[in-house]
Each structure stands twice: as structure tokens, then as C-alpha cells.
Amino acid sequence: MIGEILPADVCVAEAFSDRTGEPVFPGEEASVGRSVESRRREFVTARRCAREALTQLGFAPVPIPAGPGRDPVWPSGVIGSITHCAGYRGAAVAARTDLTSLGIDAEPHAPLPEGILEAVSLPAERRRLAGLALRYPAIRWDRLLFSAKESVFKAWFPLTGRMLGFDEAELSIDPFAAEFSARLRVPGDRLDGGPALTGFTGRWLVRGDLMLTAVTVHA
Template sequence: MIENLLPAGTSVSETFRDLDDEAVFPGEEAAVAQAVESRRREFVTARRCAREALAGLGVAPTPIVPGPRREPTWPTGVVGSITHCAGYRGAAVAARTSLASLGIDAEPHAALPTGVLDAVTLPAERRRLAELTERLPATCWDRLLFSAKESVYKAWYPLTHRMLGFDEAELTVDAAAGVFTARLLVPGTRVDGALALTGFTGRWLIKDDLILTAVTVEA
């Protein structure tokens, strides 16, 4: 499903269930040594998806260990993103010559838990969400915005090596076009010396009770 949100040249793998008793890939054991079983299984499945996606680029199987902020550490010359939620695991990768960065996220199509919305949105975003909900109440716009912000962060971090708070990017969702835009409220200085980031554009879809979002940054 998520390949529909990504440009040509991106390699994707996704699944909707874990395999029973699947072993941790060699070299990744430390990442889940203390994890509960549910966390271990989602990690193992999502990493398998990542290796399947890498195979689509001709990259041999390799450990994908977490970095300083738990971000996946990709092989040289590759950018990518991993996501997992109840009933979904997925990964997307691309050659660094095609994309500078990418971020994907999956969420259940359900309203955010009580009290979360104010913590992850700005006042202007909440006003727009209220308008969308009044016009199109069948869509959980609050969860969609949360997912979009997760994708924005996953695209942001590899380019800046800095955290990005929920209040440091203002998002606008286009209900008709299936896109969203993020305006950065903090400097977007990149570690590679390229032109500073000012914002992101992403795409979204809702299918099979899942919200999927994706952000890509061209090389």
C-alpha cells in the first residue's frame, strides 16, 4: 500500500502479521535483548521488511542496528525508513543518489487517545483539524496529522541530526489531494551543507483501517 505514496525508484516491503518464532537477525540481538515479546516481534518483522526492501536495490542482507535516537542505521549509499503499528510493518529504501531522505509512518485509523492532541499540535493546527472534522467526520484527522508529523521527523533527522519537536513544524492537510505540507518553525540547517530546509511535502492515504503517510526529500 505505502508504495502508492512514494516515487519511482523507492523499494518497499510491507506485511500485516508477524511470523511465529522468527529469530532475530544476527547482529541485531542487543537491540531487543531486554524487550518484551511484542516489541521483539515487531522489531524482527520490521527489520525483515527492511532487508527485503534493500534486496530490491541489490543490497545483501545486513544488520540494521538502531542509531543514537533509535533511528535505523542504513548501509552506505542508502536512505530509508521503518514503521510499525498494530497489524502493519513496513519499510522503504532508496539510493542516496535518488533521495536525500525519506520518512514513512503507519497508524491505526482511530482517534488519538484523550489528552494527546494538545501535546502534539499547535493551536492553528487544532483549528484546521476541527474544520476538517466538521466537514469530513468519517476521517480521524487528528491521528492523520500525528502520523504526518512522525513522517516529517523521520525525514528531518537524517539530514540534521537534531530532534524536532511537535511544536517546531506547522502542518496543513489537503483533504482533496491527499497531501500535506509542513512549515518548519526552526532553522533547517543540514549536516551535509546543502541548502537549509524550510519545510516538507508529503502524501497520505487511508486504507484497510490504516493511516499511511510518507515524506521524501529529493537528492
């Protein structure tokens, strides 16, 4: 599924359930720590997906620990992203020569819990969501906005090493092209000596009970 909204040079792997009794991969024990069993299972499955995606780039299985910001630490020359939610685990990787950064997110296709939308959105975004909901009520636009911002953060953090607040990127969703754009409301870094980063673009997909979003930044 996630491959449908990513460029062809991105390698992906995904799973829709966990394997009973699958152990933590050697070298990743510290990343999962004393987590509850459900968290351990989703971690193990998502990291397995990441290794399966890496094999498509020619890498042997390696540990993928969590860095100081809890983001995955990839082998040299690789950029990637991992996501998991109820009923889905996925990973996407690419050579750093092809992409500068990427972010993916999976969410249940269900309304956000009460009060969350106000915490993760700007007034202008909520007005646009209200219009989308009137015209296309079958899509949970509040959850899509949240997922898209998660993908934006996952693409932003490896580039800058800084956190990005939900109010620091303003999102617009295209319901026809199944795309979205995020305009940064804070200064962005320069990429490879080029112009400063001012925003991100991405794609989205809703299928059944799942909602997926992806952002890519090209080299």
C-alpha cells in the same frame, strides 16, 4: 500500500502479521535488548521488511541496527525508514543518489487517546483539524496529523542529527490531493550547499483500519 504514496525510485516491503518463532537477525540483538515479546516480534518483522526492500536495491541481507537516536543504521549509500503499528509493518529504502531523506509512518485509523492532540499540535493546527472534521468526518484527522509529524521527524533527523519537537513544525493537510506540508518553525540545515531547509511535503493514505503517511526529500 505504502508504495502508493512514495516515488517509483523508492523500494518498499510490508507485512500485516508476524511469523511465529522468527528469530532476531544476527547483529541486531543489542537493538531489541530485553524487550517484551510483542515488541521483539514487531522489530523482527519490520527489520525483515527492510532487508526485503534492500534486496530490491541489490543488497545482500545485512543487520540493520539502531543508531544512538534509535533510528535504523542503513548500508552506505542508502537512506530509508521503518514503521510498525498494530496490523502493519513496513520499510522503504532508496539510493542516496536519488533521495536525500525519507520518512514513513503507519497508525491505526482511530482517534488519538485523550489529551494527546493538545500535546502534539499547535492552536492553528487544531482549528484546521476542526474544520476538516466537520466537512469530512470519516477521516480521523487528529491521528493523521500525528502520523504526518512522525514522518516529518523521520525525514528530519537523518539530515540534522537533531530532535524536532511537535511544536516546531506546523502542518497543513490537503484533503483533496491527499497531501500535506510542514513548515519548519526552527532553522533548517542547508542541503548539499543549496538553500536552507524550510519545510517538508508528503502524502497520506487511509485504507480500512490503517493510515499511512510518507515524506520524501529529493536530492
